[in-house]
Amino acid sequence: MTTATTIYQGALRTEATHTRSGQKIITDAPIDNNGKGEAFSPTDMVSAALSSCMMTLMGMLAVREEIDLTGLKADVVKIMASNPRKIAEIQVTFTHPNLVATDVQKEKLRRAALTCPVALSLAESVKQTINFNF
Template sequence: MAQMKVSYLGSLRTEGTHIKSGNKIITDAPTDNNGKGEAYSPTDLLCSSLCSCMMTLMGIYANKESVSLEGLSADITKVMAANPRKVKEVIINFTIPELKASKEQIEGLKHAALTCPVSLSLSEELKQTISFNF
C-alpha cells in the first residue's frame, strides 16, 4: 500500500500528501529552472530530507544517552551542477549552543548523523559536506 501520493497542480507545482497523517507538501520549480520559487523545490526537499534524517538519528541516539538536543539547528546549502542538472553537493552545518555531552557521546551523535538512511541511500557522487559545531 502506498504511503504517499503526489499530484501535479500545473505551473511546475506539485502537492504531496502523506497518507497516514494527511500532511501536505507543496513543491515549486526554482526560478533558475522556469519556476516561481514560491515553495521548496524537489531538490530542496532532498537536501532537507537528508538534514532531517540526520537530526532524527541524532535524536534517537540522544534519547538513549539522556542527552538534550534542545536548540539544535542546521543551515543547509545546496550546490547544483549542470549537464546533467543535479545536486552536486549538500553542505549541512549543525549547531547547538550548549551541548552537555561527553566526547564519546558527541562522537556517537556524529556517527548517528553520518549513517542515517537517507545519507546511505544517496549516490556516492553526491558530495555530503557535514560540519558539527558542538
C-alpha cells in the same frame, strides 16, 4: 501501503500528501529553472531530508544517552551541477551552542548522523559535507 500521493497542480507545482497523516507538501520549480520558487523545490526537499534524517538519528541516540538536543539547528546549502542538472553537493552545518554531552557522546552523535538512511541512499556522486559545531 502507499507512502504518499503526489498530484501535479500545473505551473511546475506539485502537492504531495502523506497517506498516514494527511500532511501536505507543496513543491515549486526553482526560479533558475523556470519556476516561481514559492516553495521548496524537489532538490531542496532532498537536501532538507538529509538534515532531518540526520537529526532524527541523533535524536534517537540522544534519548538513549539522555542528552537534550532541543535547539539543535541545521543550516543546509544545496549546490547544483548542470549537464545533467543534479545535486552536486549538500552541505549541512549542525550547531548547538549549549550541548551538554561528553566527547564520547558527541562522537556517537556524529556517527549516528552520518549513517542515516538518507545519507546512505544518496548517490556517491552527491558530495555530503557535514560539519558539527558542538
